[in-house]
Amino acid sequence: MSLAQGRPYLAIPGPSAMPDRVLAAMHRAAPNIYEGDIVDMTRAIVDDLRRVAMTRHHATIYIANGHATWEAAIANLFSRGDKALSLATGRFGINWAQHAGAMGVEVEMIDFGQRAPVDPARVEAALRADSDRRIKVVLLTHLDTATSVLNDVAAVRAAIDAAGHPALLAVDCIASLGCDEFRFDDWGVDVMVAASQKGLMVPPGLGFLWFSDKALEAGRASDLRTPYWDWTPRAFPEQYYQHFAGTAPTHHLFGLAESLKMILDEEGLPHVWARHETLARTVWAAFDAWGQGGDITLNIADPAHRGHSVTAARIGGGGAARLRRWCETEAGVTLGIGLGMAEPGTPEAADFLRVAHMGHVNAHMTLGVLAVMEAGLTALDIPHGKSALEAAARVCAGA
Structure with missing residues (x-):
């Protein structure tokens, strides 16, 4: 039976699982998207996104899923022919690298298999071998959802520094943000991506991208950036709509404001x-x-x-x-x-x-x-x- x-x-x-409070916050009429409460709420959400990532740097919101934020990071960081070092510990690390390759980035991958974390010593060795400093960004998955491997972000940053390499560190926190400890600034992260539907407890549909001043400067010359993926107007908008390259995801924002309140201010x-x-x-x-x-x-x-x-x-x-x-x-x-x-x-x-x-x-x-x-x-x-x-x-x- x-x-x-x-x-x-x-x-x-x-x-x-989504809190009833989050769903209730979304169950309302559409607001004015040009001025008023939605503008103030979005400003507060961006501040809270910095808090949840433990950073003083820039946070942006995309109407997208996590896979799309991979492409947002790639578009803002690389030009065609640039090189990335991908550290894979499961399907999602491999997939991020595949997205980069499909967009014209040359990818060197170190695959650590499905049952072990990234070995920082191998990362340092790979970067030391890059004598002409072609590797522009190291791509790392904090927690690979497929394998449940958790990687030591600070140790990877230390390996990059030990090699004396200028590569940026970009981290996928889609499955870990709001669940596992993560410290953007303290761990020396340059770019981070996440999404709404996991630890942040909001329905699928929002992607997030955080980036440092160093990443902003390094990506200025990217020729992969398009008007939609460009993080610059999103992070520094002159008009409200530029936060989202168009109409705001109003009801997701209502839910996100509630979930961030629960995470940061209550628990x-x-x-x-x-x-x-x-x-x-x-x-x-x-x-x-x-x-x-x-x-x-x-x-x-x-x-x-x-x-x-x-x-x-x-x-x-x-x-x-x-x-x-x-x-x-x-x-x-x-x-x-x-x-x-x-x-x-x-x-x-x-x-x-x-x-x-x-x-x-x-x-x-x-x-x-x-x-x-x-x-x-x-x-x-x-x-x-x-x-x-x-x-x-x-x-x-x-x-």
Whole structure:
């Protein structure tokens, strides 16, 4: 008998669970887009975007998704024939590099695989080998959503500096912003991209790009920039519409203003980071217990290299696909598919799934997902270790 009636729950890595307050803020008539409250609200939002990225530098808003902000960064940083060094730890790092290549950028990639973080020593060596200093930007994914690898941004910056290389550092924080600790200024970041639908708890549709004065100057000569992607009028508008190269995304802005208030002024970033860490460890504790009695493993062995917003895991013998299907049809919980961990259509592709714990998520939501997964493992006779829920509960209890 299916028990999927009632409110469904998406435990996928975006769109994340959205607070009722955010949705309610969006449920209103369209405002005047030429003057008045919307102008003041947008100014406050840009200030709050600086706060959430921990930077004094420039923040811009695009009507776009995260993939589009990759292209916004590329368009503003590069000219055709310029070179980038891409550091890949999963599908999304590879995809960002592919976007750059398709736009005319020469890309050198170091692929660290799907189960390990970036090695700063290899980054330093690659930059030292670039004796003519052709590499203009290093592209790094803070947290790759496909693999759940979390990279050490400050260590990569240190590697660039140790090599004495002038390359800028551009970081994809689409899956990590508002979940994992991130410090734009302290870590020496030059460009950062993110989107609305994950840790910022707003429906898909907004992309964000932050950039330093150094990046602004380095990108002035870019010949890839077009009127829409150009960050200059967005960051320094003479007229309100220039923030968005046209009509403002009014209702997304209402939702974003509310979510940033919740993150920054009510909960506070340090607690947001700590909450995500605890909920991530809750999920990991359950998987560790399940793995004691079955072919169930977390993708990243070392907890220090796991992101706190999403967990990638393997359940062998096609167990991941079977469990995902059961959880959704029988219990109303949707888990994330595995991305890029095996060739699509192969039997191995059915062995991977992801559990998201990002954004507007608390203990009962996370423990509820784990309880549903345990029920599914039992119903499907997938071998697994016992006491997973007890282990998860102990983490939430602070034991």
